[in-house]
Each structure stands twice: as structure tokens, then as C-alpha cells.
Amino acid sequence: MNDDKVMIRVEHLKKYYNDHTIHAIDDVSVEIDKGEVVCIIGPSGSGKSTLLRSLNLLEMPTAGHIFVDGVDITDPKIDINLHRQKMGMVFQHFNLFPNMTVLKNMTIAPEKVLKEAKQEVDARARALLERVNLADRADAYPDQLSGGQKQRIAIVRALMMQPEIMLFDEPTSALDPEMVGEVLDVMKDLAKEGMTMAVVTHEMGFAREVAERIVFMDAGKIVEIGSPEDIFENPKSERLQDFLAKVL
Amino acid sequence: MFEKWKADFTLNFIDNDRWMMLVRGLIATLEITAVALIIGVAIGIVVAAVRSTYDKNKDEMKRRGTMSYYVLWVLNLICRIYLTVIRGTPTVVQLLIAYFIIFASSTNSLGVAMFAFGLNSGAYVAEIIRGGIMSIDVGQFEAGSSLGFHYVQTMRYVVVPQVIKNVLPALFNEFIVLIKETSVAGYIGIEDLTKMGDLIRSRTFSAFMPLLAVAGIYLVLVMGLTALDDRLERRLRKNER
Numbered sequence: 001m002n003d004d005k006v007m008i009r010v011e012h013l014k015k016y017y018n019d020h021t022i023h024a025i026d027d028v029s030v031e032i033d034k035g036e037v038v039c040i041i042g043p044s045g046s047g048k049s050t051l052l053r054s055l056n057l058l059e060m061p062t063a064g065h066i067f068v069d070g071v072d073i074t075d076p077k078i079d080i081n082l083h084r085q086k087m088g089m090v091f092q093h094f095n096l097f098p099n100m101t102v103l104k105n106m107t108i109a110p111e112k113v114l115k116e117a118k119q120e121v122d123a124r125a126r127a128l129l130e131r132v133n134l135a136d137r138a139d140a141y142p143d144q145l146s147g148g149q150k151q152r153i154a155i156v157r158a159l160m161m162q163p164e165i166m167l168f169d170e171p172t173s174a175l176d177p178e179m180v181g182e183v184l185d186v187m188k189d190l191a192k193e194g195m196t197m198a199v200v201t202h203e204m205g206f207a208r209e210v211a212e213r214i215v216f217m218d219a220g221k222i223v224e225i226g227s228p229e230d231i232f233e234n235p236k237s238e239r240l241q242d243f244l245a246k247v248l
Numbered sequence: 249m250f251e252k253w254k255a256d257f258t259l260n261f262i263d264n265d266r267w268m269m270l271v272r273g274l275i276a277t278l279e280i281t282a283v284a285l286i287i288g289v290a291i292g293i294v295v296a297a298v299r300s301t302y303d304k305n306k307d308e309m310k311r312r313g314t315m316s317y318y319v320l321w322v323l324n325l326i327c328r329i330y331l332t333v334i335r336g337t338p339t340v341v342q343l344l345i346a347y348f349i350i351f352a353s354s355t356n357s358l359g360v361a362m363f364a365f366g367l368n369s370g371a372y373v374a375e376i377i378r379g380g381i382m383s384i385d386v387g388q389f390e391a392g393s394s395l396g397f398h399y400v401q402t403m404r405y406v407v408v409p410q411v412i413k414n415v416l417p418a419l420f421n422e423f424i425v426l427i428k429e430t431s432v433a434g435y436i437g438i439e440d441l442t443k444m445g446d447l448i449r450s451r452t453f454s455a456f457m458p459l460l461a462v463a464g465i466y467l468v469l470v471m472g473l474t475a476l477d478d479r480l481e482r483r484l485r486k487n488e489r
Contacts (some may be wrong), residue, residue, distance in 0.1 A: 013416055021454070047259070056393075056394060058390050058393065058394070060308070060311065076312045076313065077312075081393070081396050081397070081398045082391060082396070084394055084395070084396045085395075085396035087394070088394070089390075089391075089394035091328055091390065091391065091394075093385075093387055095385075095387040095388060095390060095391035096391070097405075098408050098410065099390065099409040099410050099413070108395075109395035109396060109397065112397070112401060113395065113396040113397060113401070114396075157395070158394070158395070159279060161395060161396060202466065236428070
């Protein structure tokens with residue numbers, strides 16, 4: 001079971017709502033390798049966000065298994081908080097803590113969860129802020145930042161936990177168009193450094209450029225999966241062809 | 249005109265040092281309110297914690313099949329019964345039941361009043377706090393979880409500080425209601441501010457001055473609370489644009 005190369009293995013995952021009448025995820029199996037960047041695309045309501053959120057159990061699957069580093073995190077006996085520490089998550093709506101400064105947003109989890117020394121954590125946070133060109137906003141509150149700034153902070157906040165994998169749930173969908181680039185640039189850098197990433201996105205340009213593999217979902221199922229060339233140049237299924245015709 | 253007012257004032261407040269009655273009444277009112285406030289806030293926090301912890305974690309605990317699920321289920325039920333009964337019956341009736349039935353053997357009417365008003369206020373405080381917790385965006389809980397916080401840490405570092413800021417106006421409103429509601433303490437023989445004003449009236453056969461004095465004192469107390477609320481809110485607003 002414990003394949004060294006595989007970071008996450010999803011097996012026959014199902015998520016049903018409303019007494020099983022709505023199939024948000026309908027028998028999905030997929031693997032993500034270490035260091036791989038996987039983009040999940042598809043029309044809204046296709047279950048791509050639900051799939052991503054299942055990976056750290058923000059959504060509890062109805063059935064199926066999710067192995068992270070060979071450990072089945074759907075096992076009720078697993079301490080999921082321990083696993084979430086290794087999985088950074090970036091949300092569409094940032095979800096920064098408005099009651100804390102930027103610096104505190106970044107340092108609170110390493111300090112309280114990992115029990116790291118404040119000085120060390122502060123230094124790491126400032127170095128990360130430097131990298132995303134926000135060093136001067138360390139003492140600002142989230143309400144004082146632009147959307148693009150907020151999302152960059154959200155990314156480095158997640159990185160502060162030194163995760164093994166980063167999950168992005170439509171990270172640029174709530175941004176004004178002129179701010180999308182600055183967030184995607186940070187994500188590209190991250191990909192170059194070899195971070196394992198799962199990204200739900202509508203940014204086809206980003207998916208084509210950065211992803212090693214692209215997953216196309218529709219109606220709760222994975223319809224096609226392949227390299228950016230496979231997906232964008234040679235879409236096999238009619239649904240993917242339809243989808244690409246609309247978004248490209 | 250002025251002479252008549254002066255005579256009225258002297259009769260109601262100066263003669264026999266009657267103003268001291270108002271002072272003693274005020275002290276009783278403040279004592280009841282202060283203790284009831286502490287009891288109410290304590291009960292309110294506990295009840296709100298039980299209710300929202302149950303609401304936010306019941307699915308997860310059920311899935312894990314832990315014993316704590318059943319403990320919390322029972323506690324939640326108790327809290328709901330408490331809220332229904334307290335909010336469903338008049339304060340005066342609760343006060344009378346506490347004095348004549350529950351603590352029938354007690355002669356400490358002040359203590360009974362503190363308990364009864366505290367128990368009563370706790371129900372309203374609980375719902376105010378629970379409402380404050382429920383109003384926090386679910387994304388805040390998810391962000392906390394995704395950083396590896398367990399539920400209590402998310403509450404402590406992320407949710408509660410925001411809740412305090414959000415519920416402050418409603419909480420002070422409840423405190424204002426409480427301080428005025430203690431005016432029914434006379435029902436169980438407590439000589440609080442209202443009762444004392446009424447006593448002066450019955451001795452001097454002059455209603456205007458004592459009752460307006462009582463009303464004025466309550467007004468000043470409430471205005472003081474409002475001013476405190478304003479100051480606290482302004483201080484907590486520092487992280488807004």
C-alpha cells in the first residue's frame with residue numbers, strides 16, 4: 001500500500017447529500033504524486049471543490065478512502081488535525097483571521113500547534129512576507145489589504161506550517177482581474193520549488209502552464225485525466241470539448 | 249412655585265434623612281444586578297459553549313462514535329430545556345417561585361433575588377453568545393482546522409475574539425434590561441431602589457419627587473452602562489479600516 005512516490009491516493013470516493021439523492025462526488029479514484037501539480041477543472045457544480053475539500057476532510061466522504069502518505073485519513077480513529085498540519089489549504093475567500101495582524105495570522109498556528117519558538121516563527125514569517133513582496137504589511141490587519149494581497153498572505157500563512165502538500169480551492173475566483181496575476185505568480189514559484197499541489201481553478205492558462213496533470217470533472221465524476229496537451233489539444237470526450245469551447 | 253417645590257423636596261428627601269432610603273435602595277439594586285450579572289454571564293458562556301459545540305461537532309463525534317457525543321447530547325438537552333423554561337415564563341413569576349418554593353426555608357431574600365435574576369439573565373446571555381458564534385463565517389472555522397487547530401483552539405484564538413466584539417452591543421442591552429428588571433425585587437420584600445421610592449411616596453403622600461428621583465437614578469445608571477459600552481466598542485474596533 002505504501003508507495004513512496006504517491007502523496008495522495010483517493011479510492012472510490014463518494015459524497016452524497018440529501019439522503020443520497022445528490023451525488024456531489026460519484027465514485028472518484030485518483031492519485032497525486034509527490035512534487036506533482038494537479039489542476040482540477042470542470043463546470044460549476046461538477047464536484048471539483050468537494051473533491052479538494054475532501055482531501056483534508058473539510059468535507060466528510062460518504063464512502064471511499066483517502067490515503068495520505070499511506071495513511072487512511074477516513075479512518076475514524078485517525079487524528080485528522082495531525083494530518084491537516086501537513087496539508088496547507090488556500091480558500092477562495094481567503095479566510096484570514098480579521099482579529100489578527102498579518103504577522104499574527106501567519107505565526108499563530110506554528111506557535112500554538114507546533115509549539116515553535118516565537119522568535120523563530122517571526123523570522124520565518126518575515127522572510128516569507130519578503131518573498132511575496134508584502135514585508136511592509138506585517139502589522140496591517142486583513143481588512144486593510146487588497147484581495148490579491150489577502151490571498152498572497154493566505155498562501156504564506158499555509159506555508160508557515162511547512163506542509164507537504166498545498167490545496168488551492170479556486171484561489172483567484174474572488175479576485176479582481178488585475179490581481180489574479182500576482183497570486184498566480186506566487187503559486188508558480190511554489191510549483192517550481194517542487195511543492196505538491198492540488199489546484200481547483202478556472203484559470204486555464206495557469207493549468208496549461210503549470211500543471212503536470214489535469215483532471216476534468218463533470219457531474220461528480222472524473223471524465224478525463226491527462227497531461228495539459230492531452231486535455232487542451234486532444235480532448236476525447238464530448239463534455240470536455242464542450243467545456244473547453246466555452247471557457248477558452 | 250419654587251417655595252412649594254422646596255417644601256416638597258425637603259419633605260421627601262431631607263426630613264428623617266429619607267434620601268438615605270434611596271441610597272440604601274440603590275445599593276441593594278446594584279448588589280443584585282452585579283451578582284446576577286456575574287452569574288448570568290457565567291451560565292450564558294457555559295450554555296452557549298455546550299449548544300454551539302454540540303451543533304458544530306455532533307456529526308463528527310457521531311462518526312467517531314465517541315462517548316463524548318452522548319454526554320454532549322444530554323448536556324445540550326438540559327440547556328435547551330433551561331432556555332425554554334426561563335425564556336417562556338415571566339421574571340416575576342420565576343422570582344416568586346425561587347423565593348416561596350425553591351428556597352422557601354431561606355430568609356436571605358437578597359441572595360434568592362441574585363440567584364433568580366442571574367438564572368434568568370443567563371438564558372438571554374446564552375442565546376446572545378450562541379448567536380454571535382453562529383454568525384462567524386464557517387470559513388473561519390475551516391481556516392482554523394486547515395492549519396491544524398483542533399476545535400477548542402479555533403474557538404479560543406479565532407472565533408471567541410471576534411464573537412466578543414460582535415456581541416458587545418447585544419450584551420450591554422441585556423445588562424441594561426437586567427438592571428431595570430431588578431425593580432420587581434420588591435415582590436419578595438427586598439428594599440431595592442424602586443421599593444424605597446415607593447416607600448417614601450407612601451409615607452409622604454407625595455408621588456412626584458420620589459418616583460422621578462428613582463427614574464432619574466435608573467436613567468443615570470443606564471447612561472453610565474451605555475458610555476462604558478461605547479468605550480469598549482471603540483477600543484475593539486482598532487482592526488477595522
